[in-house]
Amino acid sequence: MGRLMSTVLVVGTIALDSIKTPFGEKREILGGSGVYAAVAASFFAPTELIGPVGSDFPAAHLAFLQARRIGTSALQKLDGPTFRWGGYYEYDMNQAHTLETRLNVLSRFDPAVPENLRTTPYVFLGNIDPALQLKVISQLKRTKLLIADTMNFWIESKRAQLHEVIKQVDFMVMNDGEIRQFMETPNIPLAARRLIELGCRGVIVKKGEHGAICFTAGSTFAAPSYPQELLRDPTGAGDSFGGALIGYLAKTADLSDDNLRRAVVIGSVMASFNIEDFSLERLKRLKRKELVERFETVRGLAGFKKIPPAHLTLLA
Amino acid sequence: MGRLMSTVLVVGTIALDSIKTPFGEKREILGGSGVYAAVAASFFAPTELIGPVGSDFPAAHLAFLQARRIGTSALQKLDGPTFRWGGYYEYDMNQAHTLETRLNVLSRFDPAVPENLRTTPYVFLGNIDPALQLKVISQLKRTKLLIADTMNFWIESKRAQLHEVIKQVDFMVMNDGEIRQFMETPNIPLAARRLIELGCRGVIVKKGEHGAICFTAGSTFAAPSYPQELLRDPTGAGDSFGGALIGYLAKTADLSDDNLRRAVVIGSVMASFNIEDFSLERLKRLKRKELVERFETVRGLAGFKKIPPAHLTLLA
Numbered sequence: 001m002g003r004l005m006s007t008v009l010v011v012g013t014i015a016l017d018s019i020k021t022p023f024g025e026k027r028e029i030l031g032g033s034g035v036y037a038a039v040a041a042s043f044f045a046p047t048e049l050i051g052p053v054g055s056d057f058p059a060a061h062l063a064f065l066q067a068r069r070i071g072t073s074a075l076q077k078l079d080g081p082t083f084r085w086g087g088y089y090e091y092d093m094n095q096a097h098t099l100e101t102r103l104n105v106l107s108r109f110d111p112a113v114p115e116n117l118r119t120t121p122y123v124f125l126g127n128i129d130p131a132l133q134l135k136v137i138s139q140l141k142r143t144k145l146l147i148a149d150t151m152n153f154w155i156e157s158k159r160a161q162l163h164e165v166i167k168q169v170d171f172m173v174m175n176d177g178e179i180r181q182f183m184e185t186p187n188i189p190l191a192a193r194r195l196i197e198l199g200c201r202g203v204i205v206k207k208g209e210h211g212a213i214c215f216t217a218g219s220t221f222a223a224p225s226y227p228q229e230l231l232r233d234p235t236g237a238g239d240s241f242g243g244a245l246i247g248y249l250a251k252t253a254d255l256s257d258d259n260l261r262r263a264v265v266i267g268s269v270m271a272s273f274n275i276e277d278f279s280l281e282r283l284k285r286l287k288r289k290e291l292v293e294r295f296e297t298v299r300g301l302a303g304f305k306k307i308p309p310a311h312l313t314l315l316a
Numbered sequence: 317m318g319r320l321m322s323t324v325l326v327v328g329t330i331a332l333d334s335i336k337t338p339f340g341e342k343r344e345i346l347g348g349s350g351v352y353a354a355v356a357a358s359f360f361a362p363t364e365l366i367g368p369v370g371s372d373f374p375a376a377h378l379a380f381l382q383a384r385r386i387g388t389s390a391l392q393k394l395d396g397p398t399f400r401w402g403g404y405y406e407y408d409m410n411q412a413h414t415l416e417t418r419l420n421v422l423s424r425f426d427p428a429v430p431e432n433l434r435t436t437p438y439v440f441l442g443n444i445d446p447a448l449q450l451k452v453i454s455q456l457k458r459t460k461l462l463i464a465d466t467m468n469f470w471i472e473s474k475r476a477q478l479h480e481v482i483k484q485v486d487f488m489v490m491n492d493g494e495i496r497q498f499m500e501t502p503n504i505p506l507a508a509r510r511l512i513e514l515g516c517r518g519v520i521v522k523k524g525e526h527g528a529i530c531f532t533a534g535s536t537f538a539a540p541s542y543p544q545e546l547l548r549d550p551t552g553a554g555d556s557f558g559g560a561l562i563g564y565l566a567k568t569a570d571l572s573d574d575n576l577r578r579a580v581v582i583g584s585v586m587a588s589f590n591i592e593d594f595s596l597e598r599l600k601r602l603k604r605k606e607l608v609e610r611f612e613t614v615r616g617l618a619g620f621k622k623i624p625p626a627h628l629t630l631l632a
Contacts, residue, residue: 044631091502094502187544187545187547189543190545210526211538222527222617224538227504227505251630251631252630259627261620262620262621265620288631288632296622299622301536301537301538302538302618303618304539304578304581306615307578307608311567312608314567315360315567315608
């Protein structure tokens, strides 16, 4: 039997992270926007990962990805050390503080999408240089859904290219600080409206502990976050959010507004698990059943009912 | 005919505020925690206000309150100038910066609850010194629902008294910064659990643009905020939230979990109107019909559906 055709393509970074949080310190652990997103997507759909790895990339990490049935044949193996990121989080853990960024092979990454992956229907462009995201987009064919992430660094340094990415994707995922910065207003609903006017279909604003809001021209959806008391390392939260979002949409092949709402919650739930441990440790242990259970927990937090007619009469 | 018995009693400050925001500057406008809360409550239920006014308190402001059928007979009229607060907001408007606090008559406020108001069933203790809140509580009888607000200043200076208030009320309303500070953890769900362990039934955490979360021992409810693009002056948002919350509960006389959720949304919606203009200007023009309409708008933002069985099968 042939290998199942992948339905999700993830492009992003592959990193060895050194991270300190109030709950511990880890050196050279697996990370990167592409890795987090691909692992999250792989819970739902066959996933292929494109990103640069150095000659020192541990075989164990490659084996981990392959054991999750993530396609690694299009990883770009380059001479030299793998991309390193070092940072820390203080007690409130909302803000990553970068100590060190060594691009290494990432600086020579030139994303080539092999012919057989160009027609992958669901594509997630993790946080990388928007110039590279554009290069990927130019190689894609018949994409059903294209979603891109970004970060403050590119907003500051590659604004024009990021504008172009926004024009060409279906959805952007950004965190609240990023969309405020990019649209130059502190008001998120206003920022989202302006961003959609630039040419994408919608934007999903990730707000960490405050949940997420999905804006399209015709609809707004506010997803609460799971009330997480067990937060050890926020690294990869946004990437795992995006990966789960596209993975769920790919698996269900349903782009209705109802299902997009569910996908946003699935993304948020995936991120809530991811932050419970360092690196991919929690996702390694995670069962799809746990995801569905937490989805239902969040649904219980979120709902409220109409004002009943008897009360409306009182208020008339 | 006798006057309708009031069902809501609000105790709080009465202020003349001087405020600057990116959208304008106003001097000596009506404000104060008691005023905002009482006006918000008065949309739903006959409301009585207790608080200190100085000899310079403009008759027009008193007439405004009375025109809203807010009982003012128990206001404490003291010789000297009314409480003044001066502050400004920067562009993001999440944080009030105090320029000047002149307590004036507020420093001599000694809340006496007249005999006929002691049995008011719904009581809201706006943001005042927790020692004064305790003094009010000691005079109350047969209260059905007691809710208190507070602020960072009392958390820093009156921690022991605030502990005692929490033991004696049904619900606290606090903003996210306050509950983090009081419970000494950045984690809101953890802070809420610890606060409930101190002895109250629940806590409603106001998060401004990020909505509100209502925690009780058995249930958590996350309310989104209305995506407000028109934000002119955030002063009084929290007070009008609390006043609308208790007013709605008083009017509907329904303390079920379903109705508590609705009341939290009504509070959030009232606050979203309040911030559209300075002082009580927007609430003066507000119709109850607009509240109900925005409530439904927020309901549309918030809901999401179960994962359908066909998708669950795919995920099994």
